[in-house]
Amino acid sequence: xxxxxxxxxxxxxxxxxxxxxxxxxxxxxxxxxxxxxxxxxxxxxxxxxxxxxxxxxxxxxxxxxxxxxxxxxxxxxxxxxxxxxxxxxxxxxxxxxxxxxxxxxxxxxxxxxxxxxxxxxxxxxxxxxxxxxxxxxxxxxxxxxxxxxxxxxxxxxxxxxxxxxxxxxxxxxxxxxxxxxxxxxxxxxxxxxxxxxxxxxxxxxxxxxxxxxxxxxxxxxxxxxxxxxxxxxxxxxxxxxxxxxxxxxxxxxxxxxxxxxxxxxxxxxxxxxxxxxxxxxxxxxxxxxxxxxxxxxxxxxxxxxxxxxxxxxxxxxxxxxxxxxxxxxxxxxxxxxxxxxxxxxxxxxxxxxxxxxxxxxxxxxxxxxxxxxxxxxxxxxxxxxxxxxxxxxxxxxxxxxxxxxxxxxxxxxxxxxxxxxxxxxxxxxxxxxxxxxxxxxxxxxxxxxxxxxxxxxxxxxxxxxxxxxxxxxxxxxxxxxxxxxxxxxxxxxxxxxx
Numbered sequence: 001x002x003x004x005x006x007x008x009x010x011x012x013x014x015x016x017x018x019x020x021x022x023x024x025x026x027x028x029x030x031x032x033x034x035x036x037x038x039x040x041x042x043x044x045x046x047x048x049x050x051x052x053x054x055x056x057x058x059x060x061x062x063x064x065x066x067x068x069x070x071x072x073x074x075x076x077x078x079x080x081x082x083x084x085x086x087x088x089x090x091x092x093x094x095x096x097x098x099x100x101x102x103x104x105x106x107x108x109x110x111x112x113x114x115x116x117x118x119x120x121x122x123x124x125x126x127x128x129x130x131x132x133x134x135x136x137x138x139x140x141x142x143x144x145x146x147x148x149x150x151x152x153x154x155x156x157x158x159x160x161x162x163x164x165x166x167x168x169x170x171x172x173x174x175x176x177x178x179x180x181x182x183x184x185x186x187x188x189x190x191x192x193x194x195x196x197x198x199x200x201x202x203x204x205x206x207x208x209x210x211x212x213x214x215x216x217x218x219x220x221x222x223x224x225x226x227x228x229x230x231x232x233x234x235x236x237x238x239x240x241x242x243x244x245x246x247x248x249x250x251x252x253x254x255x256x257x258x259x260x261x262x263x264x265x266x267x268x269x270x271x272x273x274x275x276x277x278x279x280x281x282x283x284x285x286x287x288x289x290x291x292x293x294x295x296x297x298x299x300x301x302x303x304x305x306x307x308x309x310x311x312x313x314x315x316x317x318x319x320x321x322x323x324x325x326x327x328x329x330x331x332x333x334x335x336x337x338x339x340x341x342x343x344x345x346x347x348x349x350x351x352x353x354x355x356x357x358x359x360x361x362x363x364x365x366x367x368x369x370x371x372x373x374x375x376x377x378x379x380x381x382x383x384x385x386x387x388x389x390x391x392x393x394x395x396x397x398x399x400x401x402x403x404x405x406x407x408x409x410x411x412x413x414x415x416x417x418x419x420x421x422x423x424x425x426x427x428x429x430x431x432x433x434x435x436x437x438x439x440x441x442x443x444x445x446x447x448x449x450x451x452x453x454x455x456x457x458x459x460x461x462x463x464x465x466x467x468x469x470x471x472x473x474x475x476x477x478x479x480x481x482x483x484x485x486x487x488x489x490x491x492x493x494x495x496x497x498x
Contacts, residue, residue: 022208022493023208028222030350030382033189050486050488053179056068056069058153069087071087079146081138081139081140082138083136100134101162103129107129108129111124115171121408126139126141128140143435144434147401160175160178191215192214196211201489205489206489207476211488217380218349219349234470237352249473251470255480256480256482261310263396266282272335279456279458281331285368295353296353305319307319308400315442315446328368328370342371345358345392346390346392350383361462377393397409399483410430429448429452433449
C-alpha cells in the first residue's frame with residue numbers, strides 16, 4: 001500500500017509541464033522535506049544545487065580536476081599557497097558579476113562553526129583566502145596539500161554570491177542564486193522543484209528548457225515511475241531491477257564503474273561495537289564476493305575491504321579480506337561472546353541494494369554465531385532520523401577522492417564521521433599524508449590508513465559499485481560517467497537543445 005501511494009503521488013507531481021523540453025529526474029527525499037538550497041547545509045538538496053550552482057573546479061570524465069569557474073591554478077613549491085585564475089564575464093542568475101570576492105566568501109564559510117557543515121572536515125585546511133584582483137584568488141593553507149584542487153571538486157563547494165548572501169559567513173544562504181546552467185523557479189522539496197534554463201550561462205546553453213526534481217522516496221517507486229514514463233532516469237538500479245529495462249528499446253541501460261558504495265556502520269563508541277574485536281568479527285564473517293553477486297549481480301561490483309578508497313583512485317591499497325569464520329569466532333570469544341552475539345541493524349531502502357545487503361550479511365554472520373536482527377526504517381527522513389542516531393545502521397556514499405573521504409568520514413570530530421572513529425594517531429597520519437610532497441611516500445601513508453580501517457574500523461564496506469543507470473531512450477548527451485561528473489547542461493530530450 002505504501003509503495004503504491006508513493007508512486008501515485010510521484011506520478012501526479014510529475015505530470016506538471018511534462019513536455020519534450022522538460023527533463024524530469026527523481027530525488028530520494030532523504031531529509032523529509034527539510035532539504036536546503038545552501039550547498040554546505042547538512043541537509044543540502046543535492047540534485048538542485050548540482051544544477052543551480054557551479055564549482056571552482058569540477059570533475060573531468062577521468063575524475064581529475066577540470067576547469068569550471070577557475071580556468072587554471074598553480075601552487076608554490078611547498079604546496080601551501082594555491083592561486084586560481086577565474087573565468088571572466090560570468091554572471092549570477094540575478095545579474096550580479098562573479099568575482100574573486102565571491103570565491104573568498106564561498107570558501108571561508110565552509111568552516112563556519114555556526115552552520116556546522118560537514119565541509120569543515122574537507123576544507124578545514126584553509127587558513128585564509130586573499131583576493132589578488134577581481135579574477136584572481138590566492139588560497140593559503142595551514143599545511144601543505146599536494147592535492148588541494150581535488151578538494152575543491154567537492155559537490156558542496158559551490159560558489160555563492162556574497163552580496164545576495166549578505167556576506168555573513170555564519171548564516172545559511174538559501175537564495176538559490178548561482179551561476180549554474182539552470183535557475184530556480186519554484187522550490188518544493190516534498191513535491192516537484194522546478195527550474196528553467198539560464199540563458200546567460202557561461203558554458204553551453206542547457207539542452208532542455210526546463211528541469212523538474214520530483215520527490216520519490218522509495219526505490220521501487222522510482223523504478224515504477226520510470227517504467228510509466230513519469231520520470232526520465234533512475235540514477236541506479238539493483239541487479240533484480242535490470243531485467244525490467246534490458247533489451248527494451250524505450251530505455252538505455254548504462255554500466256558505470258564508480259567509487260560509490262553502500263555499507264553498514266557500527267558506532268565505535270557504543271557497546272558492543274566499542275570493542276574492535278567485535279567489529280572485525282562481524283566483518284570477517286562476510287563472503288564479499290558471494291555477497292556482491294547476490295546483491296549486485298555478476299559484474300556489478302568490485303570487492304572492497306572495509307575502507308572507502310575505490311579501485312580507480314591513485315591511492316587505493318589492495319588488501320586481503322577473505323572470509324574467516326573461525327577467526328571471527330575466536331575474536332568474539334576473546335571479546336567475551338563465546339556463546340554468540342546478538343545485535344540490531346537499522347536498514348532502509350535508501351540506496352540500491354541496501355536492504356538485501358543487510359539480509360545477506362545477516363545470513364552469512366550466523367555461521368560465526370552472530371545473530372543480526374534487522375529493524376526496518378522508512379526511507380523518508382532516514383538521513384535525519386536514523387543515520388548516525390543508531391548504533392548499527394545502513395549508509396551510502398558517492399565517489400570521493402581518497403584524501404577527502406578519509407578526512408570527511410574518519411577524522412576525529414568530522415561532522416559526517418558516522419562510525420564515531422576517534423584516533424589521534426589516525427588524524428596525524430591524515431595530516432602527514434596530505435602534506436607529503438613525494439607521491440610514493442604519500443601513497444604509502446594513505447595505504448597505512450586503509451590498513452588501519454580494515455583491522456579496527458567500524459565500517460562494513462564489502463564492495464564498490466559498478467552503477468547501473470537507466471535512462472529513457474528519449475535522453476541524449478548523458479555518457480556513462482559517475483554522478484558527480486554529469487553535465488546536465490549537455491543533456492537533451494527528443495533531440496531538443498540549442
